[in-house]
Amino acid sequence: xxxxxxxxxxxxxxxxxxxxxxxxxxxxxxxxxxxxxxxxxxxxxxxxxxxxxxxxxxxxxxxxxxxxxxxxxxxxxxxxxxxxxxxxxxxxxxxxxxxxxxxxxxxxxxxxxxxxxxxxxxxxxxxxxxxxxxxxxxxxxxxxxxxxxxxxxxxxxxxxxxxxxxxxxxxxxxxxxxxxxxxxxxxxxxxxxxxxxxxxxxxxxxxxxxxxxxxxxxxxxxxxxxxxxxxxxxxxxxxxxxxxxxxxxxxxxxxxxxxxxxxxxxxxxxxxxxxxxxxxxxxxxxxxxxxxxxxxxxxxxxxxxxxxxxxxxxxxxxxxxxxxxxxx
Numbered sequence: 224x225x226x227x228x229x230x231x232x233x234x235x236x237x238x239x240x241x242x243x244x245x246x247x248x249x250x251x252x253x254x255x256x257x258x259x260x261x262x263x264x265x266x267x268x269x270x271x272x273x274x275x276x277x278x279x280x281x282x283x284x285x286x287x288x289x290x291x292x293x294x295x296x297x298x299x300x301x302x303x304x305x306x307x308x309x310x311x312x313x314x315x316x317x318x319x320x321x322x323x324x325x326x327x328x329x330x331x332x333x334x335x336x337x338x339x340x341x342x343x344x345x346x347x348x349x350x351x352x353x354x355x356x357x358x359x360x361x362x363x364x365x366x367x368x369x370x371x372x373x374x375x376x377x378x379x380x381x382x383x384x385x386x387x388x389x390x391x392x393x394x395x396x397x398x399x400x401x402x403x404x405x406x407x408x409x410x411x412x413x414x415x416x417x418x419x420x421x422x423x424x425x426x427x428x429x430x431x432x433x434x435x436x437x438x439x440x441x442x443x444x445x446x447x448x449x450x451x452x453x454x455x456x457x458x459x460x461x462x463x464x465x466x467x468x469x470x471x472x473x474x475x476x477x478x479x480x481x482x483x484x485x486x487x488x489x490x491x492x493x494x495x496x497x498x499x500x501x502x503x504x505x506x507x508x509x510x511x512x513x514x515x516x517x518x519x520x521x522x523x524x525x526x527x528x529x530x531x532x533x534x535x536x537x538x539x540x541x542x543x544x545x546x547x548x549x550x551x
Contacts, residue, residue: 226405226431228397231308231315232447234379234386236434238293239301241284243277254437258455259469269451272396273436279389280382289378292371297357299506300364303333304375306442309430318376323369330368334361336443336528339495339505352504397433400450404431407453414456415467415538416517420446423516423523423530439517443525467519468549471542474518479503480511484534487521493529518542 240247251270255262284290296304308314311329314321331344340347345365348358364371390397407413408429413421420441421427427446432438436451456466474480479501486492486500498508512532515521519538523530 224398224401224405226401226408226429228390228401228433229309229430230383230386230390231312231379232305232430233432233434234382235293235301235305235308235375236432237277237280237284237386237389238290238378238382239296240277240434241290241294242281243274251437255455257469257473258437259466260455265455269454270436272393272400273433273451276389276393276397276433279392280385283382283385283388285381285385287374287378287381289374289376290382292374293378297354297360299353299357300360302440302442303337303361305440305447306444307333307372308375308379309442309445314372314376315380318373326368326372330364330372334365339493339529352506354506397450400433401431403453404429404448404450413448414453415519416456416470417446417448417452419516419519419522419535419538424525468542468545470514471518471520474514474520477511477514479507480515483511483515484520487532487534491531491533493526493531497532 248266248270252262252266255265293301307329334344334348335341338344338347338351345362348361351358353361417439420439421429423441424443424446427441427444430445430447431450432447433450435447436449437455438447438449439452440447456464482501483497486497492500494505494508494512497503497512498505501508503511512521512523515532516523519535519541521532522535522538523532525531
C-alpha cells in the first residue's frame with residue numbers, strides 16, 4: 224500500500240491531545256456542522272474509529288516531560304514541529320548524534336521561513352501577529368533548541384509502541400480508509416480542498432492522518448490529509464456540493480477577503496505583501512488565505528520559499544454556475 228500513517232507524526236498528534244472525551248466530541252460535531260453537514264449523524268457514523276484509536280493509545284501511553292510539553296504547545300509551534308519531524312527523521316533515530324550547531328541552524332531557518340524574514344528572528348517574532356503563547360514558546364525554543372527538541376523526540380520515541388498498539392487494534396478499519404485514499408489519488412478524485420492545497424507545492428508528499436481526521440495542511444515537503452475529509456465532501460461533482468457551497472459563502476462573508484480577491488485580480492502576491500497592503504498581521508492574513516483556498520477562489524505556488532497567491536477563475540466560475548443553477 225502506497226499511503227501509510229506516519230508513526231512519528233501520528234504519535235506527536237496523539238500527544239497534543241492525549242484524550243478524547245465529551246469536549247472533543249462537541250468540538251468535532253460543531254466543526255462538522257460548519258461544513259454544512261449533520262455533525263451529529265456524521266460523528267455517529269464515522270468517529271468510532273477515532274474514539275477507539277485514542278482509547279487504545281491512552282491505554283499504553285507513557286508519561287514523559289516531553290509529553291506534557293507537547294500537550295501544551297500552541298497550534299503554531301505544533302504545526303512547525305510536525306514539519307521538522309517529517310523532514311528530519313534522523314532526529315528520532317539518534318538525536319544525540321546531531322551537532323548542536325546543526326540543530327540551532329535548522330530551527331532558526333524554520334522560523335525565518337515561517338515569518339518570511341531575513342532579519343533577526345526574535346525581533347520579527349515579537350512584531351508578528353502570532354498569539355502571545357506562540358511567541359513565548361517559539362522564543363524559548365530558539366533559546367534552547369537542543370533541550371526542547373530533545374524532550375519532544377524522547378516523548379515520541381517513548382510512545383511509538385502505544386501508537387503501534389492503537390494501530391494494531393484498528394488496523395482493518397484504518398487500512399480501508401488508506402485504500403480509499405489511494406484509490407482517490409489514482410483516479411484523480413481527491414476533494415477540491417485537497418487538490419488546491421497540493422497545487423501550492425505539487426512535489427509535496429501526501430501523508431494521511433487519522434488523528435487530524437478533517438485536516439488538510441500543506442508544508443514544504445508534505446501535505447497532511449485527514450482520512451475522513453473525503454467523506455465530508457462525498458458526492459462532489461463538476462458543480463458544487465453543499466459543503467463546498469457553504470465554505471464558499473463563508474469565505475466571501477468578510478470585507479478583507481473581498482479586498483484580497485480584488486487585489487489578486489491584477490497580480491500575484493505573497494502573504495506579507497497582502498498583509499502590508501491591508502494593514503493586517505501575517506497570522507490574520509494566513510487565516511483569510513486558508514479560507515479562500517478552501518473555497519477554491521484562489522490558488523498558490525511556491526517561489527523562492529514564499530507562497531504566491533493568485534485568483535482561481537475556475538473556482539469562481541463553478542460557484543457562479545452553482546448559484547445560477549440553484550437559485551435562478
